[in-house]
Amino acid sequence: xxxxxxxxxRAGLLWLSAGCGGGSGDGGSGPVDPPPxxxxxxxxxxxxxxxxxxxxxxxVHGGYAYTGTWxxxxxxxxxxxxxxxxxxxxxxxxxxxxxxxVPLIATVSDLEVSxxxxxxxxxxxxxxxxxxxxHDLGNPRRPVLLDSVQVNGGVHTATLGExxxxxxxxxxxxxxxxxxLIFDVTDPGNITPAATVSIPPxxxxxxxxxxxxxxxxxxxxxxVIIFDVGNGIAGGxxxxxxxLSRLVTDAAGVxxxxxxxxxxxxxxxxxxxxxxxxxxxxxxGVIGAQSSGDIHVVDxxxxxxxxxxxxxxxxxxxxxxxxxDEANQILYAAYYNQGVIALDVSGTLSGDLxxxxxxxxxxxxxxxxxxxxxxxxxxxxxxxxxxxxxxxIGIAP
Amino acid sequence: xxxxALLGLLLxxxxxxxxxxxxxxxxWSAQAITAWGGADPVPGGGRLDEIRxxxxxxxxxxxxxxxxxxxxxxDLEGLTLPDGExxxxxxxxxxxDRRHPHTYAHELLLTGNDLLGRADGxxxxxxxxxxxxxxxxxxxxxxxxxxxxxxxxxxxxxLERAVAIAAFRRGAVTAEAGLFNGDEPERPGxxxxxxxxxxxxxxxxxxxxxxxLELQGSYALVHSPEHRPGAGTDQDKWSASARxxxxxxxxxxxxxxxxxxxxxxxxxxxxHSFLAEGAWTVGRHRxxxxxxxxxRPEEERISNFRSRRPHLENSILGTTRWTIHSxxxxxxxxxxxxxxxxxxxxxxxxxxxxxxxxxxxxxxxYGDHRFWSWSLGVRxxxxxxxxxxxxxxxxxxxxxxxxxxxxxxxx
Numbered sequence: 022x023x024x025x026x027x028x029x030x031r032a033g034l035l036w037l038s039a040g041c042g043g044g045s046g047d048g049g050s051g052p053v054d055p056p057p058x059x060x061x062x063x064x065x066x067x068x069x070x071x072x073x074x075x076x077x078x079x080x081v082h083g084g085y086a087y088t089g090t091w092x093x094x095x096x097x098x099x100x101x102x103x104x105x106x107x108x109x110x111x112x113x114x115x116x117x118x119x120x121x122x123v124p125l126i127a128t129v130s131d132l133e134v135s136x137x138x139x140x141x142x143x144x145x146x147x148x149x150x151x152x153x154x155x156h157d158l159g160n161p162r163r164p165v166l167l168d169s170v171q172v173n174g175g176v177h178t179a180t181l182g183e184x185x186x187x188x189x190x191x192x193x194x195x196x197x198x199x200x201x202l203i204f205d206v207t208d209p210g211n212i213t214p215a216a217t218v219s220i221p222p223x224x225x226x227x228x229x230x231x232x233x234x235x236x237x238x239x240x241x242x243x244x245v246i247i248f249d250v251g252n253g254i255a256g257g258x259x260x261x262x263x264x265l266s267r268l269v270t271d272a273a274g275v276x277x278x279x280x281x282x283x284x285x286x287x288x289x290x291x292x293x294x295x296x297x298x299x300x301x302x303x304x305x306g307v308i309g310a311q312s313s314g315d316i317h318v319v320d321x322x323x324x325x326x327x328x329x330x331x332x333x334x335x336x337x338x339x340x341x342x343x344x345x346d347e348a349n350q351i352l353y354a355a356y357y358n359q360g361v362i363a364l365d366v367s368g369t370l371s372g373d374l375x376x377x378x379x380x381x382x383x384x385x386x387x388x389x390x391x392x393x394x395x396x397x398x399x400x401x402x403x404x405x406x407x408x409x410x411x412x413x414i415g416i417a418p
Numbered sequence: 419x420x421x422x423a424l425l426g427l428l429l430x431x432x433x434x435x436x437x438x439x440x441x442x443x444x445x446w447s448a449q450a451i452t453a454w455g456g457a458d459p460v461p462g463g464g465r466l467d468e469i470r471x472x473x474x475x476x477x478x479x480x481x482x483x484x485x486x487x488x489x490x491x492x493d494l495e496g497l498t499l500p501d502g503e504x505x506x507x508x509x510x511x512x513x514x515d516r517r518h519p520h521t522y523a524h525e526l527l528l529t530g531n532d533l534l535g536r537a538d539g540x541x542x543x544x545x546x547x548x549x550x551x552x553x554x555x556x557x558x559x560x561x562x563x564x565x566x567x568x569x570x571x572x573x574x575x576x577l578e579r580a581v582a583i584a585a586f587r588r589g590a591v592t593a594e595a596g597l598f599n600g601d602e603p604e605r606p607g608x609x610x611x612x613x614x615x616x617x618x619x620x621x622x623x624x625x626x627x628x629x630x631l632e633l634q635g636s637y638a639l640v641h642s643p644e645h646r647p648g649a650g651t652d653q654d655k656w657s658a659s660a661r662x663x664x665x666x667x668x669x670x671x672x673x674x675x676x677x678x679x680x681x682x683x684x685x686x687x688x689x690h691s692f693l694a695e696g697a698w699t700v701g702r703h704r705x706x707x708x709x710x711x712x713x714r715p716e717e718e719r720i721s722n723f724r725s726r727r728p729h730l731e732n733s734i735l736g737t738t739r740w741t742i743h744s745x746x747x748x749x750x751x752x753x754x755x756x757x758x759x760x761x762x763x764x765x766x767x768x769x770x771x772x773x774x775x776x777x778x779x780x781x782x783x784y785g786d787h788r789f790w791s792w793s794l795g796v797r798x799x800x801x802x803x804x805x806x807x808x809x810x811x812x813x814x815x816x817x818x819x820x821x822x823x824x825x826x827x828x829x
Contacts, residue, residue, distance in 0.1 A: 075777070093718040094735050094777045147720065177730065196728045223649035224730060242649045276684030277651045277732045305651060305683040305732040308718075310775035312733075313686065 056335065060351070060363045060380030065401060065415035066114025068384060072410075074099050078342070079405035080141075081398035082134035084109045085161040088405050089129025091393075092147060093308065101128040104143060106162060107411060113401045115411050118162050125150035131178040134158065135188065140167070140209045142190060146175030153179050153192050155209045167209045174198065178283075181206075182231030182259075184251035189215065189259050191229040191236055191250075199225025201238055203250070203259050215259045218248070227303070228283040235324070236262060237286060237298060242278040244269035245300060247324055254324065268327040270317045273334065275304035280314060285343045286321070287366060291350060296322050297330075297370060299352060301340045309391050309408060312357035314339030318370050333374040335359055342394040344402075351379070353402055355392040360384055361404050361414065380416075385409030440483025447802040450474035450498075451565065451762075453795025457506045461515050461722035463785035471498040473560055475524065477805065489527045489550070489810065495519035496606025502723065506768065506789050507569035507740040509714050511602055512727040517567045521578050521603045525550040529811045541588040544811025549610060551808035552576035553583050553594035554620040554638040555657040556676050558807035563672065563697040563706035563748075565764045565793050569740045570691035570712040573678040574657055575808065576620065576638055578603050580610035585812035590626040592813050595619070600641035601648070604727060614648060617641040620655075624813065630664035645729050651683040670699040683732060689713040702751035706764075708744040713737050716778040736776025742768035748797070760797040766790065 074096050077089035085108060092101025102123050107115040123129065127147020134141050141156040141164050152172040156164035174195035182189045190212070192202040201218040220226040224241035231237075234252030239245055246267040249257030257263030270279045282303035288295045298321045304313030318331035338359035345352045350367035363380030370377075383390040384404055391407040402414040451474075456467035474494040481487035495503075502508075502516030511518040527548035534543045551558065555574040559567045568574070579598035586593050599610045600618035620638035627633065636657045642650035659676035673696040681688045695708035716735045717725035746764035753759065769788050770780045780787050805814070 094779075095782060096777075098782075195730055222647045222728065224645070224728075227731075274684075276686070278649065280732070282731075303731060303733075305686040306734075307687075307737075307774070307776040308733050308735050309777035310736070311686075 056359075056362065056378055056381035058381045061415075061417035062361060062363065062380045062382035062402070063415045063417060064382070064384055064412060066110075066112065066413035067403075068406075068409055068412045069389075070115070070117060070410040071105060073097050074101055074103060075407045076105075076393065076405050076410050077101065077129055077407070078132045078394050079396060079403055079411060080132040080134050081109070081396050081403050082138050082158075083161065086115050086398075086403060086411060087132050087134070087141060087143075087164075088411050089132055089143060091129075091407060092127035100126075100147075102126050102148075104129055104132075104164070105411070106164070108162070109399070109413075113399055113413050115403075115413060121164060123150065123154070127151070128175075130176065131180075133179070133181050135181055136183070140181075140188075140206070142179055142181055142206075144176035144179035144192060146177065146195065151175035153190055153204070153212070155190075155206060155212065157209070168206075168212045170204065170212050172202065176202075177226070178228045180229045180231055182236070182250070184231075184234055184259055187259075189231075189250075191231055193226040193228060196222055196225050198222075199240075201226055201229060201236070201248075201262070203262070205259065216262060218262055220246075224280075227281070230284050230286055232286050232288075233295075235265075235286070237284055239281045239284050239300065241281055242269070243267070244279055244281050245284065245298070245319065245327070247321070247327065266325045266327055268319060268329065270300055270302065270319065270329050271332070273302065273315045273317070273332060275302060275313055275315075277305050280304055282314070283342050285345050285352070287345055287352075288347055289350060289367075290347055291367065294322075296320055297366070298327065299343055299345070299366070301343060301354070303341065304339050306339060306357065310358060312339035312341075312359075312391075316340050316343075316352075316354060316364070316374070318374070331370040331372055331374050333364060333377065335362060335378075341392070344395045344397050346397050353380075353395045353397065355395050355404065357391050357393075360390045360392050360406075361395055361402065382414060384412040384414060440486070442480070442482050444478065444480040445802055446476070446478045447800065447804060448476045449797060449799040449804065451795055451797045453565065453762075453793045455504055455791070455793040455795075457504055457789060457791035459784045459786050459789055460504070460506065461719075461783055466504060468504055470503055472503050472565075474498050475560070475804075477525075477801075479805070485531045485533070487529045487531065489525055489529065489548075489805075490523075491525035491807070493520040493522060493524035493606075496522055500606070503567070504791070505567050506766075506791050507712070507714065507742060507770075508567055508571065509569070509725075510572040511604065512725055514717065514719060514723055514725050516723045517571070519606050521606050521608060523549055523609070524578065525807065527581075527810055531811055531815065541586065542812040542815060543587075544585045544813075544815075546581065546583040546585070546810040548581065549578065550581055550810065552579055552581055552598045552618075552620045552638060553585070553596040553622040553809075553813070554636045554655065555622075555678060555808070556634065556659050556661070556674065557809075561804045561807045562674070562695065563704070564695060564708050564744055564746060565762060565795075566708075566744055566766055566791065568691075568693055568708070568710050568712065569714055569742065570676075570678055570693055570710065572602075573655070573680045573689060573691045573712065574676060574693070576640065576655070577808075578610070579618075580612055580615050582615075583810055585810065587812040587815065592624045594622045594624075594809075594813050596621070600643050600652075601646040602643045604646060611646055614641070617648070618643075622813075630662055632661040632663075634659045634661070644727075647728075650729060651686075651732055654681040655679070670697075672697040687715060687734065687737070689715065689737065699750075702749055704748045704750065706744075706746045706748075709742070710744075711739065711741045713739045713773055716776070734776070736778030737773040738778065738780065739771050739773050740768055741771075742766050756800055758797075758799045760799065761795075762797060763792075763794045765792045
């Protein structure tokens with residue numbers, strides 16, 4: 022589907038949405054309208070394909086997908102110590118081709134494949150081997166371990182960043198001593214520490230987004246911290262990050278506070294602006310059933326003085342990881358017990374974004390949906406669901 | 419801190435007022451229970467037995483005249499059961515299905531009694547500062563008949579905090595208000611985080627409408643109890659109870675009925691408890707029984723008996739409801755060399771059900787929805803009896819004025 026066609030379709034759908042009165046709220050006493058699905062999100066393939074374990078994060082690259090497993094509670098007697106390897110059929114449907122067991126860990130917490138498709142990165146929590154792992158993807162069906170680093174407390178997330186011709190891993194070290202760990206992995210067979218930046222123990226660091234030499238650190242109730250790690254704006258580097266600013270987003274009525282969890286710095290190809298940083302708030306939840314927390318929008322036009330400008334709230338659920346289809350200005354968010362949502366993020370964003378909701382799907386259906394992450398690849402949206410596995414979601418006008 | 423300075427000034431005043439007629443005094447007591455205990459099933463399935471020394475405590479009460487008193491309770495569980503006491507359903511301070519060891523300084527409190535003297539007529543006003551229980555809920559389980567700690571320990575008591583408590587008693591009514599730090603201990607040697615003093619508060623109203631009967635209602639707002647730096651969720655806590663203790667036909671009879679509710683994260687999580695217990699003593703023999711139905715959070719565990727601390731996020735796996743019947747017997751009246759010996763035994767039968775939804779599954783963890791637990795041991799005690807932990811100053815005087823001993827029979 023061409024970007025031009027989809028942009029046009031999205032504009033029409035938004036017109037319909039606006040004409041119909043937009044989104045629903047949950048503040049009134051009346052029944053809550055079901056979220057709209059104007060973008061036509063539909064199940065295209067996969068699903069109910071990981072019955073042995075709870076699924077965690079995902080990454081799709083080329084004709085393969087990789088998913089992690091979560092071990093906070095055993096499923097069928099199994100821990101979350103497995104990396105699942107999927108082959109994507111011509112139409113994009115995932116088929117499990119192998120499972121890689123990682124000894125002495127409890128959870129595969131985050132995944133990423135390098136842009137050139139040569140290296141698979143994943144992080145792990147729980148057990149003595151918790152830390153980060155790099156695998157060679159010379160054969161995408163058979164990842165081969167290149168190197169690993171054990172980290173006390175485990176690593177919640179890990180992200181690759183290309184800076185100054187070198188490749189780095191930005192890792193979120195868990196409490197009791199939370200920190201942003203930066204490793205030089207230009208030689209993936211030799212993970213080399215580059216820097217350690219302590220993060221206040223207000224639950225510490227949960228995720229990092231790296232782009233254009235900037236690292237956005239999502240640090241729970243400390244808020245978001247923006248570091249120059251090679252951009253040049255403040256003289257920082259991966260070995261010596263320089264803090265530019267920090268912002269504590271609004272608690273939005275969540276008693277646990279801002280709970281800043283993840284984010285995405287949106288580069289809008291239509292407006293040529295890099296104005297908005299989207300932040301996920303992870304409020305209290307009952308894993309597998311309930312969640313809370315909003316999507317917060319921060320204007321980072323002035324990186325030294327970020328300002329929160331908008332927010333999206335979905336009744337009865339909370340957000341988790343994002344993916345943005347930048348060409349079409351659509352943000353996809355995993356929304357735990359409410360599955361997957363799509364937001365129109367074109368133009369100027371301000372205030373309540375309820376009327377920007379253009380897509381919604383519970384891939385596993387009610388009671389079998391608790392979606393962890395999403396990724397757009399090959400014209401499909403892929404979703405990893407803790408309960409119901411890996412899904413291919415079609416986007417139809 | 420200004421509130422502490424004010425308290426110090428008032429306490430100092432109390433000492434000066436009474437110095438001319440004050441005389442020093444001291445009382446002490448000590449106890450320890452050595453018991454074989456077990457449960458079937460335990461987390462992971464199967465039966466587990468162990469021999470432990472539980473509740474090894476030394477209590478000292480000292481004073482200078484009637485107005486100035488010091489209370490200290492040294493608890494050595496950090497040495498005798500660093501991994502906690504096997505207690506199916508027990509939870510708190512990072513332990514699950516094991517009751518956590520208390521901190522070494524379980525209570526250490528300075529009290530100024532009747533600070534207003536005749537100015538408030540027959541009423542009594544006191545101030546207490548130190549480390550101990552916040553004025554909330556019911557007595558510490560250690561000072562009650564059953565050996566097994568109830569599941570509701572962290573719903574019905576707020577313990578081991580840096581507290582400042584004002585208590586006012588007039589006639590049969592006592593009102594208490596307290597400031598304290600919200601953070602609960604993480605290990606036996608840890609002191610309250612004094613920088614958080616005052617971030618939490620509680621109030622308790624107690625009445626004694628008839629001899630032997632005590633009615634209590636209390637509320638507490640506790641900030642981030644499970645995350646010491648303060649990033650955790652807050653708790654709203656309510657408690658109501660009726661306690662009865664008298665002699666019937668010359669035999670001590672004790673009963674307690676309590677209800678407790680804790681709402682956390684603005685009501686996202688709500689846990690309820692109902693408990694009823696009683697003890698009947700005839701001569702050297704005491705029987706006790708407890709019924710409890712309590713809900714608890716199921717957290718992600720890092721091992722069979724430990725949950726993740728410090729927290730990484732505010733999610734739980736679900737809520738379970740524990741229904742437990744406990745029946746026990748103790749034999750008193752034995753003494754060797756000034757040490758009282760009290761053989762005792764207790765057996766509990768319980769069931770576990772999941773409440774609402776979530777990933778937690780009872781059968782997956784335990785292999786069964788029902789369990790048994792048992793204890794057989796001997797209590798060694800010397801000195802006076804154990805005081806009702808959790809009431810200080812005018813609130814403790816109210817108890818003392820109604821009861822000569824808090825031994826519920828055979829201790």
